[in-house]
Amino acid sequence: MATRHLYVARHGDADAFGELTDTGRRQAGLLGERLAHLPIDAVWHSPLPRAADSAHELARHLPGVPVAAAPELIDHVPHVPAPAETPPPLRGFFDGYDEAEAAAGTRLADALTARFAADPDPAAQARDTHEVLVTHAYQVAWLVRHALDAPASRWLGLNSGNTALTVLTYRPGLPPTLVMFNDMSHLPAELRWTGFPTTARA
Template identity: 40%
Template sequence: MTTRWLYLVRHGDASETAGLSPAGRRQAKLLAGRLSGIPFTSITHSPLQRAAETAAILTAPVEPGSVEPGSVQAGLVEPGSVQAGLVQAGLVQAGLVRAGSAEPAPAEPAPAESWDAAGDYIPFVPDPIPPAFTAFFDGYTPEGPESGWAEAALARFARPSPAETHDLIITHAFLVAWFVRDALGAPPARWLGIPVANCGLTVIRYTTGRPPALVQLNDLSHLPPDLHWTGFPPGIAPS
């Protein structure tokens, strides 16, 4: 069997000028520490500034001491458990960490590629449009160059590879939701309603002869609480 490990990341928090905010840069640097041991075969990013800046941070050498208090680098150690979750998910075998060690495995960074199909666009418009989303889709027409991008992204990445690969896509919320929806075999319209956090890590495993496996979804364990986005209104997020 051969396996493709697909790592999906939404860009860091953005400022009003379209680039990363100071919080977004912190998020990206912490995520870079988490991903530093993965031997990426390819790194693909959206051409938009906030994603390109996130990709630049993720592909730069990791700065010493870049892990902040309250974060968990690489998901290696969780409260009450050492590597148990990683071993269960198959991530040690996949090369994220050395077996029996809490140190990332060494990896040479792959060159980063800007790709339009990793950009920020609506992947699918339901027909009919649910009433709750009428305003969201108002004025949008599913025509133009982006009309085939969502399917092109799936065709390129959402399948096993001839050899084991680790592919990273730095993109936007809609495309991460589109991949998750596809991995779960949900109808195309179900990309709606899958929230994606800034610099959250989603991992999908594609193995020959098996259905896709959603290994991680919106994982924020590399970030301290002040950099988390939970989807809950302020003050009621579960701890």
């Protein structure tokens, strides 16, 4: 049975202007080293510079693998929950989102799952496929929520560190499998936990 493997990662550490920092480049390179032994077919990235640069940095360790932008991976709010399903501390975050913006976010989130959170292409026949997605925290959370068939509002509260690795697999006739989430074992201690609020670290 063919399996579609997705290796999903948030971009590397970025500055206030959305540009990859030196730390972010190191993180991306280390993620590339981790993925180098896998038979990667393609690297897809958000069109935003911090994700595009992360993808090209990690792809230096994947010679010959094509790297391309995927508009579905761009940073956006995938679902604006109703007030009743929004935790009170987060309600202010959604102030200013009108119905049109919320609907646009939903369409883009649906496009993301339709393109990537799907069974292997029948044209691949019995061959497994392996794809890297370099995207943003909200999109990682949305793909995980989708794989677990959780309520749409449960993308909230799923946080990903910079270049932390999440692995999802898809097989015909079976529910998706969340193999790992937010794994940072390829990063030394000083490069872990960027992209998170400042709190106690394990």
